[in-house]
Amino acid sequence: ATVGENVLRTDSTTRHTEALSSAAYLARAARLASTRRTALSTAIAVLGAYSALSLALPSYQGKIIDHIIDGNRRAFALAAQTYLLLMVLQGALRAVSAACFSIVSRSVLYEIRTQLFRAMLRQDIAFFDGTTSGHLSSRLTNDANAMMAPIDASLSSLLYNSVMLVGGIAMCFYTSYALSMLAFVVVGPITTLWQAYSVWSKRLTRRVLAAWAEANAIATEALAHVRTVKAFAAEASETARYVEACAEGLRLGVKDALGYGATTALAGYLDLGTGVLILWYGGLLVLGGGDSLTVGQLIQFQLYWNLMNSAYQALQGLVTSFTRAAAAAEKVFGLVDALPDIDTRLSSSSSSSSLSPVVDWPVRGDLQLDSVEFWYAMRPDKLVLDSLDLAIPANTTCALVGRSGGGKSTIVSMLLRFYDPKSGVVRLDGVDVRTLDVRRYRRRFGVVMQDTPLMARSIKTNIAYGLESEPTLGEVEAAAKKAYAYDFVSAMRDGFDTRVGERGGRLSGGQRQRIAISRVFLRQPKIVLLDEATSALDEESQAAVQKSLDALIARGGSTVVLVAHRLTTVVAADKIAVVDSGRIIEQGTHHSLVSKHDGIYAALVKRQLAKAAQHLDDD
Ligand code: ADP
Numbered sequence: 001a002t003v004g005e006n007v008l009r010t011d012s013t014t015r016h017t018e019a020l021s022s023a024a025y026l027a028r029a030a031r032l033a034s035t036r037r038t039a040l041s042t043a044i045a046v047l048g049a050y051s052a053l054s055l056a057l058p059s060y061q062g063k064i065i066d067h068i069i070d071g072n073r074r075a076f077a078l079a080a081q082t083y084l085l086l087m088v089l090q091g092a093l094r095a096v097s098a099a100c101f102s103i104v105s106r107s108v109l110y111e112i113r114t115q116l117f118r119a120m121l122r123q124d125i126a127f128f129d130g131t132t133s134g135h136l137s138s139r140l141t142n143d144a145n146a147m148m149a150p151i152d153a154s155l156s157s158l159l160y161n162s163v164m165l166v167g168g169i170a171m172c173f174y175t176s177y178a179l180s181m182l183a184f185v186v187v188g189p190i191t192t193l194w195q196a197y198s199v200w201s202k203r204l205t206r207r208v209l210a211a212w213a214e215a216n217a218i219a220t221e222a223l224a225h226v227r228t229v230k231a232f233a234a235e236a237s238e239t240a241r242y243v244e245a246c247a248e249g250l251r252l253g254v255k256d257a258l259g260y261g262a263t264t265a266l267a268g269y270l271d272l273g274t275g276v277l278i279l280w281y282g283g284l285l286v287l288g289g290g291d292s293l294t295v296g297q298l299i300q301f302q303l304y305w306n307l308m309n310s311a312y313q314a315l316q317g318l319v320t321s322f323t324r325a326a327a328a329a330e331k332v333f334g335l336v337d338a339l340p341d342i343d344t345r346l347s348s349s350s351s352s353s354s355l356s357p358v359v360d361w362p363v364r365g366d367l368q369l370d371s372v373e374f375w376y377a378m379r380p381d382k383l384v385l386d387s388l389d390l391a392i393p394a395n396t397t398c399a400l401v402g403r404s405g406g407g408k409s410t411i412v413s414m415l416l417r418f419y420d421p422k423s424g425v426v427r428l429d430g431v432d433v434r435t436l437d438v439r440r441y442r443r444r445f446g447v448v449m450q451d452t453p454l455m456a457r458s459i460k461t462n463i464a465y466g467l468e469s470e471p472t473l474g475e476v477e478a479a480a481k482k483a484y485a486y487d488f489v490s491a492m493r494d495g496f497d498t499r500v501g502e503r504g505g506r507l508s509g510g511q512r513q514r515i516a517i518s519r520v521f522l523r524q525p526k527i528v529l530l531d532e533a534t535s536a537l538d539e540e541s542q543a544a545v546q547k548s549l550d551a552l553i554a555r556g557g558s559t560v561v562l563v564a565h566r567l568t569t570v571v572a573a574d575k576i577a578v579v580d581s582g583r584i585i586e587q588g589t590h591h592s593l594v595s596k597h598d599g600i601y602a603a604l605v606k607r608q609l610a611k612a613a614q615h616l617d618d619d
Pocket of ligand 1: 129376378379382384402403404405406407408409410411579
């Protein structure tokens with residue numbers, strides 16, 4: 001059985017149904033932390049020494065006071081000096097351990113972030129159909145931070161306070177058994193109260209995080225499409241959407257805060273009550289005379305009680321903060337563990353020898369879709385490819401034409417293995433592509449999409465994008481020349497080092513396309529997939545892009561599959577396939593298709609010619 005089948009399916013990020021319990025989360029974070037062995041063991045050792053010292057200090061304070069009451073100057077001076085020395089030492093130990101813990105937690109955050117990012121990029125395209133970049137980046141930042149926040153401050157706090165709690169209780173009983181028995185009666189109700197809160201808080205925290213992620217997604221989307229927002233004067237409605245989502249986050253946050261305040265207040269009253277009780281009963285014991293309790297011992301008891309009590313409260317706070325972190329960790333680890341279907345099929349079934357995981361033969365570029373059936377996970381009711389058959393022999397050009405929504409781009413996605421067919425097979429040189437290593441498979445392709453969002457890096461980097469070894473500037477320039485991109489790039493002030501804005505915003509659509517075509521020239525792939533851009537470009541840049549595309553198609557030695565919109569490209573193709581409702585309804589050369597009576601393609605050509613003629617009349 002493949003692992004991928006049991007874990008997260010493609011369409012949801014939080015399909016990890018079994019909530020990670022706080023304990024499991026702690027164990028997992030600890031496993032990550034243990035990779036920084038030296039820092040962690042130093043931190044723990046130093047913390048141990050610090051805790052032991054902290055436990056010793058109150059008994060010195062008690063002794064000092066009893067020496068004062070007894071009037072024993074020498075013993076008093078000695079105890080006071082020792083006390084001072086121990087305090088200085090304690091401070092130094094604390095600083096060292098805090099620094100070490102901080103180093104460990106930062107390393108863990110680094111580990112989490114990098115693992116998470118790797119896990120994200122590993123997911124199938126179908127996964128990204130079901131989420132937004134805003135949600136994902138919020139996972140990298142908000143969730144990762146929320147998850148790490150308690151580790152940063154609280155891992156050391158957890159250890160320290162556990163020692164203080166146990167040690168403090170022991171010292172309380174050691175100092176006065178009677179007082180201890182009385183005081184601890186109060187602890188019960190506080191515990192119950194806090195437990196109730198932490199259950200409630202966990203549920204609320206998950207909703208708060210979800211609300212902020214939603215707000216983040218709205219903002220990211222609006223910012224990423226700021227041109228669209230402005231062009232449609234939609235600033236107000238986008239702002240309203242964002243404000244609404246933030247308001248929800250705030251509303252839940254306020255609820256969380258109020259709940260926290262109320263429980264804290266109640267716990268505080270109980271706490272003060274115990275303090276009064278100790279003073280009253282302890283006072284009676286001291287006044288009762290005998291050796292049952294000295295003043296110093298009463299103070300010492302108070303100090304141990306406070307130590308124990310604040311350790312206890314800190315631990316309760318930790319329960320809450322670990323609970324909060326667990327909610328975030330659930331999402332983070334859920335995604336880290338999510339195995340994509342397409343990308344892991346190999347690693348999870350590597351034992352099966354029937355697979356040949358490597359594209360290790362000289363690829364000819366023979367493509368074939370055999371009875372391919374497909375629908376998108378987001379719209380399972382719509383059959384997008386309906387038992388589609390298509391053969392594209394090596395080194396030929398195949399043009400896909402037909403109505404929009406017919407399935408042309410989906411065919412291109414299937415060839416790139418962005419999705420796998422629900423049934424049927426896609427073959428490269430006769431080999432089922434599902435048996436091949438997907439990354440090595442994709443490297444055989446050169447792709448030009450209709451809209452080419454470039455990375456916010458230099459033009460040279462963009463052209464060389466994805467290449468395993470860095471090309472020389474000469475190679476990049478040669479590729480750009482072939483794609484008719486050289487002239488406009490070198491006319492820029494920084495030439496090929498010019499940084500393009502986010503998503504290539506500083507370049508025109510036609511320029512971006514020519515950069516994309518330069519990429520293909522540089523890579524020299526065996527198979528070229530093109531989505532011809534059309535109406536989005538003005539006539540001049542359209543002409544430039546066409547020249548560039550024609551050069552790419554004429555390059556020879558590769559199989560070209562193109563989603564075509566322009567008659568001249570189509571006419572030149574070796575094979576034209578008319579795609580409609582997920583099927584190939586006609587295929588053949590231009591001549592064989594136009595000569596067909598009642599042919600769909602023939603009608604299409606007629607319409608286009610009529611349109612062109614109309615244009616001429618208009619002019
Ligand atoms: P064409 O390229 O011929 O215009 P497409 O392959 O883009 O056609 O689309 C085929 C059908 O699949 C359309 O109905 C479209 O709405 C749907 N579709 C395309 N991409 C997705 C997607 N990512 N999620 C859901 N449905 C999609």
